[in-house]
Amino acid sequence: MLADIPDLIARRGELSSDKVALEESGRLLTYAELDRRAGQAASLMAERGVGEGDRVAILCRNRIAFFEILFGCAKLGAILVPLNWRMPPSELAELIDDCAPALLFAGVEDEAAADALALPTIGLDRDYEALVARAPAGRWRGQWPAEDIWYLIYTSGTTGRPKGVIYNFRMAMANYVNIGSAIGLTSTDATANFLPLFHTAGINLHSLPTLIAGGRVIVVGVFDAEPVVRLLEGRRLDTFFAVPTVYQALLDHPRFAAAPLDHVRHWGCGGAPLPDALVEHYRALGVRICNGMGMTETGPTAFLADPADAWDRIGSVGRARTLCNARIVDEEGRDVADGEVGDLLFSGPGVTPGYWGDEAATRAAFTADGWLRSGDLARRDGDGLHYIVGRRKEMFISGGENVYPAEVEKVLAAHPAIAEAAVVPAPDPRWGEVARAFILTTSGSTPTPEELHAFCRARLAAYKVPRSFEYVSDFPRTAAGKIRKHALSVAE
Structure with a gap:
């Protein structure tokens, strides 16, 4: 187990001083400059009374300054707390x-929300540049204790109130190994940063590992298909990670299919279930989307499919990565046989030590022998490939039979007129609970409930078929594109 980690950005500044670390709207920042400005950011925070262990909140869209402050907190020993700018005050x-938090950094788009929080605030678009320019680079701790907290990521709250997931330096290094070994990350790689930085994927897939490796991170801001397509057209990207909604948006862009997509060495996906139909659309373009699975609590990389399996094992999330241990167990905690569905557990250096200030939630998240309960139901095939069946809390019983909403949603998503579906239980006087489907259609014709019932019945047992269908214009979503099912009404 690591005890101390050298100041990663100072070391990278020595090894790759003149290489570009970050790029944003034509602005280039070398590793030496990033190290210096991170030190200046640490001095700025210290001048405002921030000390070791203090929390520093940041509320902004993606920008270079985020990474300066992230590394500045590491140098100072403070804890960064990225805030979700989609949340109301x-x-x-x-x-x-x-x-x-003792201090808040805020971007211009979020200053109104920041003002409502009544915290000492530095405006990233008003004050930050002048203040950093005046601050000394300073001499900060050269070693980062592996178990020290670096930042907190609040869970997206798909099932309720967000919890602050602790991220320490050990987790950062484990994720670097897990994702880096999976995609063959090198110091010559460039990746795009557009997933929101209050989400673990925005920081860790693939931006922070790329910076540790000495590659280039191109900051886009917030996702828009046009600038991403331009990067692809310019052969600027070597690795790519996105959630399914981003892959769909790119597919809808008129120039995407004609871009030189073969320049990207690795295409990764996670954060939400990857529809089979989307995989097939990309297969027609010669692109192997590698489906993966992880959690905020796993750092996040846990599973990622190999490119060789991306087309032949559609639906699989592959095998556990290098520093991740995974088990599938029954309700008694015993390992299940291949092919059987059970609860998915994780352990390893990439797993969080717990939740900020919430010992009860931390105890509930782990088994007595230290395995993290993912809340997911999964199965493993005879070749060791894993498949996510659904969430334990989402599973319901209809007439004595287990119904896994993810299985029903996968069938519905195969209908040509359906873009996405969400299935939840609804009370039923005879069967206890039955499936109720919420449907987002494509721009074409809208199928009738009778047509959808027949479509499902041809592919599912009767007890799994939704008894009702409701059509929505969009779903309430988390930052990763997951549907917030608890926000869907199930009232009769």
Whole structure:
């Protein structure tokens, strides 16, 4: 187990001083400059009274300054707390009460929300540049204790109130190994940063590992298909990670299919279930989307399919990565046989030590022998490939039979007129609970409920077929594109 980690950005500044670390709208920042500005950011925070262990909140869209402050917190020993700019001030206030930051950085788009939080604030578009320019680079701790907290990521709250997941330096290094070995990450790689930085994927897939490796991170801001397509057309990207909604948006862009897509060495996907139909569309373009699975609590990389399996084992999330241990167990905690469905557990250096200030939630998340309960139901085939069946909390019983909503959603998503589906249980006087489907259609014709019932019945047992279908214009979503099912009404 690692005890101390050298100041990663100082070391990279020595090894790759003149190489470009970050790029944003034509602005280039070398590794030496990133190290210096991170030191200046640490001095700026210290001048404002921030000390070791204090929390520093940041509320902004993707930008270079985020990474300067992230590494500045590491140098100082402070804990960064990225805030979800999609939340209203009332929800943000709950997170502020939970982590009690000493200082807030805010982008211009989010200054109104920042003002409502009543914290000492530095405007990233008003004050930050002048203040950093005046601050000394300073001399900060040269070693980062592996178990020290680096930042907190609040869970997206698909099932309820967000919790602050602790990220320490050990997790950062484990994720670097897990994702880096999976995609063959090198110091010559360039990747795009557009997933929101209050989400683990925005930081860790693949931006932070790329910076540790000495590659280039191109900051896009917020996702828009046009600038990403331009990067692809310019052969600027070597690795790519996105959630399914981003892959669909790119597919819909008129120039995407004609771009030189073969320049990207690795295409990764996670954060939400990857529809089979989307995989097939990309297969027609010669692109192997490698489906993966992880959690905020796993750092996040846990599973990622190999490119060789991407087309032949559609639906699989592959095998556990290098520093991740995975088990599938029954309700008694015994390992299940291949092909059987059970609860998915994780352990390893990439797993969080727990939740900020919430010992009860931390105890509930782990088994007595230290395995993280993912809440997911999974199965493993005879070749060791894993498949996510659904969430334990989403499974319901209809007439004595287990129904896994993910299985029904996969069938519905195969219908040509359906873009996406969400299945939840609804009370039923005869069967206890039955499936109720919420449907987002494509731009074409809308199938009738009778047509959808017949489509499902031809592919599913009767007890799995939804008894009702509702059509929506969009779904409430998390930052990763997951549907917030608890926000869907199931009232009769």
